[in-house]
Every structure is written in structure tokens, then in C-alpha cells.
Amino acid sequence: MGRPNIVEVKNLSAAYGQSKVLFDVSLKIKANERVSIVGRNGAGKTTLLKCMASLLAPTNGSVVYDRTELVGKQSYEVARMGLKYIDQDKHVFLDLTVRENLELSSYATGDYDWDKVFKHFPKLKILIDRKGAYLSGGERQMLMVGRAILGDPKVLLIDEPTEGLAPSIVDDLVTTFHELSKDCAILTVGQNLSFVSRIAERIYAMKEGKLVAEITDAAEIKNSSYSHYL
Amino acid sequence: MKRFINSWTGIFIVFILLYFLKGFLPPAFLTEVVIFSIYAMGCSFLIGRLGLTSFGQPAFLAFGAYGAGVYLYYFGTNSYVAILVGVLASLVINMLVGTFLVRLNSSYFTLCNQAFCVVTFFIFQKALVKWTFGDNGLLLISRMDPTPVIDLTSPRGIYLFSFIIAILVWLFFNYLMKKSVFGATCLCVKDNEEKLRFLGYKTFNIKWLAFVIANTVAGLAGALYTVYFCMVNANIANVSSASEAVAISMLGGAGTLFGPLVGSFIFIGLKDIVSRFISHWEVLVGFLLIVVMLAGEKGIVGSLESYLAKRKAKKSMMQPALTKEGGL
Numbered sequence A: 001m002g003r004p005n006i007v008e009v010k011n012l013s014a015a016y017g018q019s020k021v022l023f024d025v026s027l028k029i030k031a032n033e034r035v036s037i038v039g040r041n042g043a044g045k046t047t048l049l050k051c052m053a054s055l056l057a058p059t060n061g062s063v064v065y066d067r068t069e070l071v072g073k074q075s076y077e078v079a080r081m082g083l084k085y086i087d088q089d090k091h092v093f094l095d096l097t098v099r100e101n102l103e104l105s106s107y108a109t110g111d112y113d114w115d116k117v118f119k120h121f122p123k124l125k126i127l128i129d130r131k132g133a134y135l136s137g138g139e140r141q142m143l144m145v146g147r148a149i150l151g152d153p154k155v156l157l158i159d160e161p162t163e164g165l166a167p168s169i170v171d172d173l174v175t176t177f178h179e180l181s182k183d184c185a186i187l188t189v190g191q192n193l194s195f196v197s198r199i200a201e202r203i204y205a206m207k208e209g210k211l212v213a214e215i216t217d218a219a220e221i222k223n224s225s226y227s228h229y230l
Numbered sequence B: 001m002k003r004f005i006n007s008w009t010g011i012f013i014v015f016i017l018l019y020f021l022k023g024f025l026p027p028a029f030l031t032e033v034v035i036f037s038i039y040a041m042g043c044s045f046l047i048g049r050l051g052l053t054s055f056g057q058p059a060f061l062a063f064g065a066y067g068a069g070v071y072l073y074y075f076g077t078n079s080y081v082a083i084l085v086g087v088l089a090s091l092v093i094n095m096l097v098g099t100f101l102v103r104l105n106s107s108y109f110t111l112c113n114q115a116f117c118v119v120t121f122f123i124f125q126k127a128l129v130k131w132t133f134g135d136n137g138l139l140l141i142s143r144m145d146p147t148p149v150i151d152l153t154s155p156r157g158i159y160l161f162s163f164i165i166a167i168l169v170w171l172f173f174n175y176l177m178k179k180s181v182f183g184a185t186c187l188c189v190k191d192n193e194e195k196l197r198f199l200g201y202k203t204f205n206i207k208w209l210a211f212v213i214a215n216t217v218a219g220l221a222g223a224l225y226t227v228y229f230c231m232v233n234a235n236i237a238n239v240s241s242a243s244e245a246v247a248i249s250m251l252g253g254a255g256t257l258f259g260p261l262v263g264s265f266i267f268i269g270l271k272d273i274v275s276r277f278i279s280h281w282e283v284l285v286g287f288l289l290i291v292v293m294l295a296g297e298k299g300i301v302g303s304l305e306s307y308l309a310k311r312k313a314k315k316s317m318m319q320p321a322l323t324k325e326g327g328l
Helices: A045-052 A075-081 A098-109 A115-120 A137-149 A167-180 A193-199 A218-223 B002-006 B008-023 B027-050 B057-075 B079-101 B106-127 B155-179 B181-198 B203-229 B239-252 B259-274 B282-294 B299-325
Strands: A005-016 A019-030 A034-039 A060-065 A083-086 A155-159 A185-190 A202-207 A210-215
Touching: A005 A045, A005 A185, A019 A034, A019 A045, A019 A060, A019 A185, A019 A210, A034 A045, A034 A193, A045 A083, A045 A155, A045 A185, A075 A083, A075 A098, A075 B181, A083 A137, A083 B181, A098 A137, A098 B181, A115 A137, A115 A167, A137 A155, A137 A167, A167 A185, A167 A193, A185 A193, A193 A218, B008 B027, B027 B057, B027 B155, B027 B181, B027 B203, B027 B239, B027 B259, B057 B079, B057 B106, B057 B203, B057 B239, B079 B106, B079 B203, B106 B239, B155 B181, B155 B203, B181 B203, B239 B259, B239 B282, B239 B299, B259 B282, B259 B299, B282 B299
Parallel strands: A034 A185, A034 A202, A083 A155, A155 A185
Antiparallel strands: A005 A019, A005 A060, A202 A210
8 A cells, every 4th residue: 555645736826926837737745755846947846835835825726735725824824734845045044043943943833852853963963052144055954954844744845955055965965855754755846956866756847837747767767867858 | 241241130230330320410311211211122122123113103102101191180190000001001002003013014014103103193182182182281290199119209219110110121121032932033033034934933923912012112111201201292102203212223223132221321312412502413313323323233232242242153163173173
């Protein structure tokens, strides 16, 4: 028996004012699955993620998470339900220390078990009293993921996780994402095909606001031979 | 040094210094500075912690002032009760008004607060003139009985009482800004409201509560003003004085604990001293504000705190390197 679907997006369309950016997008994510959406700039990847996290209201379609319809809900409600969104801009709260950033997440979720954060990102323990403003891009990414996993979310939506990061940090992220997927499903979007090939179990290729292919073959994923779809 | 500035002991030392300054400075001046600093504290919190600039502060000051004034004129003679009534009146109004105003951001929030101030001025000056006596105001000098423990009808009593209230307000804001999760969430609203929602926070509630707290503190200052001056008139809500609280907050350092006090000291000092020589004393405040803003946009206390924080961060960033050299 296969894993159940944790997220199901059906015929999702979205627009910024008059300009339509998503056209009838449908996808499924299974529990504890690692899925990636790849596509060029402007393909609509980030818009799709924002619609799923209720940061943007779709013009049509539905997003069902854990048997609950998310369209029409506020983004804070979606986060409380266990679907967390991590933005691409590596923005942590600059005036707050690492400790305060984690406390903020703990207070919202009621989960004060920071050991699981430090298990994945031991460096955060060393940087615990450093302000967000003084963290590097990689450290900020760790903190953002660390904050998001408090409260035991069932799905992490991560936008461009490797953007601007050094190759050694990207290697660490691959390992971390593999470990994290034991507890939750991960959907990443990005253009770094080598990273995607190393983490994804399934890939959706996106072009001009539409999902043009679904790649499930492990060999095809490993060789990045799906790039012709983009 | 930073620990000293941040800690509650620092607040008591400042209080003691201020109290003993009465030997060198007129008590009336110091009382006004302290009440003004309470007034500016709310505004400073809104600007510095939430990034919401309000040009409607005189309205919130007026609700507290009229709450106390109306009680003393029509219902009772106890100044303690009057202050309590002023604070409660302000609290109720802020809870209602906040529900609408905090939905707005940046310039819209600023302008709608100012518009609310204009409406409030009209209400107290014209619409309720039968009860408020408009520009003539409510004269309360013969309507206040001496109060037990601290006699608020005596200059010395109101001076001491204002200091005690100021300390309580400072301690409260010290907890709010430095120790509470709520204070941290306020900073995050200023930094990036959307990101805070990703973590599961309903940011409307945070902004609403901050608005109510900040403006109820302004109402408290208004109630103290009424008891201190033994009168209240519609000019307290005049929109022409709306920039005073903002200027004081920015001069001292918006969002800092001692910024409103430092700003009030300079503002009232310039008003009292310079106005003896030049009629347009505000020119000097304006000039000083420009200089302070150009020097770092954080105000006097804000710049000092920022300098100390940078020094601390520099030290902490050097620590791993030192550890490696130490062979650990």
C-alpha cells in the first residue's frame, strides 16, 4: 500500500492583476515525499508555492492539505495547520538573535524541543546568541528551516533553497533534506538541477505557468535528462 | 555598560538622578518632562517597534485627559479615581479605534491617525461644547480634594506621583521590549510582517494590542496632565501639536527605553529656555532633529545602543577564532 497524499492541488490558476501566471496546475505530494518543481525564471514556481501557502489567493482551483481545503484560509492558519513556507530571500528577523528567532517559532507552535533543530543544524547551537543581521546566507537558511521544523509540520514548501549558497553548504542541505523527509514531506522549487537530482524522488517540470511533465524515473532524475522540458 | 542601560536597576538610577535634579531644576519643569516622556513612550514604541508613525497622538492624550477632567468636573473629587477613569476611557476608545486603524499600513496609518485627531479636536471643541466648554475647557482647581498617601493637589505630590508612574511605565516597557515574546513579535512586524505570518502569527492581533497599549499610555499621560494643570481644554487634541510626540521619539531614539525621556528633556528644555529669547523656538528643535537623524537615524539613545551592540557583536564574532587559536 502506497503512502497517502498529504497535499493535492487541483486545477489551480492564479494572476497578478490582469496578467495570468498559473494555468490549471494540478499536482500531488505524498506523505514524507521529496518533490521538486523545476523551471526557468518566470515559469510560475514561486507563485504556485505562494498559492499553496495561502500567501496569494488563486483565481480558480483548490489546494487540499490533509483533507482540508486551504483556499480562503489565512497564511498564519495554514502555518498553524502544519504546512510551512520558507521564502527564497533568506530573510530572518535581523534584530533578533538565533535564540529569539527559535523562541518565536516555539511560542507559535508550542514546540520547545530545540534538540531536533540542533540535531540537523548543530551550528545554530554555537550561534545561539548571534543576531540575525550577523548571520551568513547559509546560516540564515539553517535558521529558517530550523524555525520551520518546530511544531512538527507535515509539509515544508521551500523556495530556491540553494540560491546564493556555497557548494559545501548545498551538500549539507542535501543530507539534511533527506533526514527531514523522514518526518515530513518536502516540496522545493528551483533551477539548480544538480541539487534537485540529489534530493528529489519525483520532479515536476514547469513552463509558462503550466506543469509540462512529471518525472518519476530515478535514472532520469539522476541524470537531469528532463532539462529538455524547461 | 549596555547591561546597565537595559536593566531595571538602570531605571531606578535614572529615577533617583531625576528626583535629585529637583534641587537644581524647577520641579514644574521636571514634572512636565516626566509626563511628556510617558506620553512619548507610546509613540516611540509604535514607531521604533512596529514601524507605525502616528500623527494622531494628541487625540489619544485628549481621551485620557478628558476622562479625568469630566470625572473631576461632574462626578467626583478624587484625583486617583480621575486618573483611573482617564486611563479606562482611553483604553475603551483605543480598543475601538485600533480595530480600524491598524488595518492600515505606513502612510495611510499616519494620515488616518491625523484625521482621527482632527475629528477628536472637533468633538471636544464644538460637538460636545455643552459639556467640555470648548476652548475655555474644564477648570478643576477647586474640584480636587487632597488625596491620601501622596497629595496630588500639591506640586510636590504630583511631581512624586508622576515619577512613580513613569517608573512603572518604564518597567512595563522594559519587560515588553526586552523580555516578552510579544515585544519580539512587534519587532518582526516592523521587519517583515509576512514572514511572521509564515510562523503562524495573526499579525493583526499583535498590531492591535500594541496600538492599544501605546495609546493607553498616552491616555495615562493625558490624565496626569489634567491633574497636574488642574484644567483641560480642547487644545490638548489640537493637530498642530501632533508632531511633538513624533519629534521627541525620534530625537531621543524611537523604540528605546530611555529615548522618550532624553527627547522630552531636550524638547521641554528648549521650549522653556530658548522661548525666552526667540519666539520660534521650534526652529532649533527642527535643526537638532535633522542633525541627529543625519548622524544615524536612530536618535541619541538609539545611536548609543547601536554602537554598544556593534561592539558586543564584534567581540562575539571574534570568539570562534580565539577558541581555535586556543587549541580547543
